[in-house]
Amino acid sequence: MTDALVPDIANQKAAQWWRQAVVYQIYPRSFADSDGDGIGDIPGIMSRADYLASLGIDAVWLSPFYPSALADGGYDVADYRDVDPRLGTLADFDAMVAALHSRGIKVVVDIVPNHTSDQHAWFQEALAAGRGSAARERYIFREGTGVDGELPPTDWQSTFGGAGWERVEDGQWYYHHFAVEQPDLNWAHPEVRADFLTTLRFWSDRGVDGFRIDVAHMLTKDLTEPLPSTSQLEEIPRDGNHPLFDRDDVHEVYAGWREVFNSYDPPRTAVAEAWVETPERRAKYASADSLGQAFNFDLLVADFDAAQFRTIITDNLAQAAATGSSTTWVLSNHDVTRHATRYGLAPLNGRTVKQGTEWIAAGGPEDALDRELGLRRARAATLLLLGLPGSTYLYQGEELGLHEVAAITPEQRQDPAFFRGADYDGLGRDGCRVPLPWTASGSSFGFGSGGAHLPQPAWFGAHAVDALDGVEGSTLSLYRRALELRGELQADEELRWIDTGRDDVLRYARPNGWEVVTNFGSEPFELGPIAGVVVLSSGEASGATVPGDTTVWIAPAV
Known part of the structure; x- marks a missing residue:
């Protein structure tokens, strides 16, 4: 090189x-x-x-x-x-x-x-400018339905509950997927x-x-x-x-x-x-x-x-x-x-x-x-x-x-x-x-x-x-300890799954020799012979035994 x-x-x-x-x-x-x-x-x-x-x-x-x-x-x-x-x-x-x-x-x-806030300068301008204005084109304004436009343009609902349309003083409606104070922008503009x-x-x-x-x-x-x-x-x-x-x-x-x-x-x-x-x-x-x-x-x-x-x-x-x-x-x-x-x-x-x-x-x-x-x-x-x-x-x-x-x-x-x-x-x-x-x-x-x-x-x-x-x-x-060790564990972006013989235990290896074992079950899991040392545990791991609801990191032997 x-x-x-x-x-x-x-x-x-x-x-x-x-x-x-x-x-x-x-x-x-x-x-x-x-x-x-x-x-x-x-x-x-x-x-x-x-x-x-x-x-x-x-x-x-x-x-x-x-x-x-x-x-x-x-x-x-x-x-x-x-x-x-x-x-x-x-x-x-x-x-x-x-x-x-x-x-x-x-x-x-x-x-x-x-969306913006309804306090954004653009939206305040849109409210003041009225129907058909260039300012309203930045948002999604529509005429209502019903005899006098008193009903919203559609029956769309807001994620936060209630109607997805809000009527303004001059009778038009604007769309807000979220809160009424969050008018959606018109991204075609x-x-x-x-x-x-x-x-x-x-x-x-x-x-x-x-x-x-x-x-x-x-x-x-x-x-x-x-x-x-x-x-x-x-x-x-x-x-x-x-x-x-x-x-x-x-x-x-x-x-x-x-x-x-x-x-x-x-x-x-x-x-x-x-x-x-x-x-x-x-x-x-x-x-x-x-x-x-x-x-x-x-x-x-x-x-x-x-x-x-x-x-x-x-x-x-x-x-x-x-x-x-x-x-x-x-x-x-x-x-x-x-x-x-x-x-x-x-x-x-x-x-x-x-x-x-x-x-x-x-x-x-x-x-x-x-x-x-x-x-x-x-x-x-x-x-x-x-x-x-x-x-x-x-x-x-x-x-x-x-x-x-x-x-x-x-x-x-x-x-x-x-x-x-x-x-x-x-x-x-x-x-x-x-x-x-x-x-x-x-x-x-x-x-x-x-x-x-x-x-x-x-x-x-x-x-x-x-x-x-x-x-x-x-x-x-x-x-803190996990983030300190993570730099040594992260050699590249691959992993290999290792069979544990149990459906409730996951074990994977990184190409640089580090292993991670998680026991999702309640019964302890025996690691067996390992070519390394347990350097970190989320719980009270003892030797080669991983308790339930616990993850351990195994570092390669030096």
Whole structure:
């Protein structure tokens, strides 16, 4: 190898950082509050930069921090190129990026392109401009039906419950797939497309390394009259030509985005949140000409079950190989019940309660949740994932072993899905967005001096950072050690399954000799003779015995 090739190979590796990255998701309003107003902020994140570095993560992903009325936790964006003044300033953002970069941590930000806030300047202009105006063409406005247009254009429903159309003062209706405060954009409009290219450059120029694209499969729509009814929509296959979802022409948008990403050195990365029907449809978002990577959410709806995990892992690695991308592993995020709780719930009809919806809707009865079992399984599942090829996304607080918070009264809730009566994850998503505990005591467990915007339960104290820091066997110590060892385990992007003789035990080997064994059952599993040493266990492994609900990592003998 010539010396001239060495820098080029190093540059290529640097540009591909995302392929095997561990990305830590921060929900800014619930991470750390620097000014005591009860809401987490950008300076708060910066104040915890050393903590983030101590975890050993490769990047942080920030959920929306833009100006917002918080109709949907920040996913109703009023200005895509600024910071919500309650969370800080652009100068604060720049300082945070510098602080994270100086510690070797990349920064990924959320982009919300399907809709704006109803407070966005464009939408306010559209309301003022009236029927037939150019301003309304940026959104999806239609005349109503009925004698005087008093009925909505169609019977489409919002994901958050209620009608998907809202009537404005002059009688027209606008479409909102999500909350009424989130009008959908018209992606056939050239100004919409051009403005988002400007937004991508704005943040890239400020040092952002990548973007997470919210509901990436929903931007483009075919709204040719007559519009179909809900029942007609349900009969149309989502194969690229559906009027509302996962249309092939959305990749024309992303091809333009890819040109912007590739104009930077190294290229900016992107990952699609794309809830689509088949692996083939998902692959389009993960292609090098489109966004480059797409979330695989399969484990969010899987039981703690060996067969399900093996099928999901095998299928997603095959999909990644077919696209030339890498897959993403995720067990928790800001939209679902925390996995420690999902795995500790009593069986329902022979299966674990999916995402905890029934448990939350019932008020979180303690007799239905085995907290110790759930955490034990959560630790095992996380260690299994961190050994896999591909990138892993961690959600803030899972490294503390946090469970879902169900004890939130109706008066305290903030999720629009709850207020609109939507059948959406029990009583909504507030329970996984409760501000983090940093100290075992004190105001809001160290989150901030002025309390927390969602109620923190008393049991948070035992899960606080300072209660777990440096404690051998704690979940925080487990995460830190796993991320420290992961660099040695990740030689390439392949694995080989090893037969264990048991349906409830998974074992795989990486080409560099590392092995990962997960016992999903209750009976101990004997490893037998191993050509290595157990270097990490999610539970209390003893010698060559792997207890139930436990994962171990085996390193090759030196």
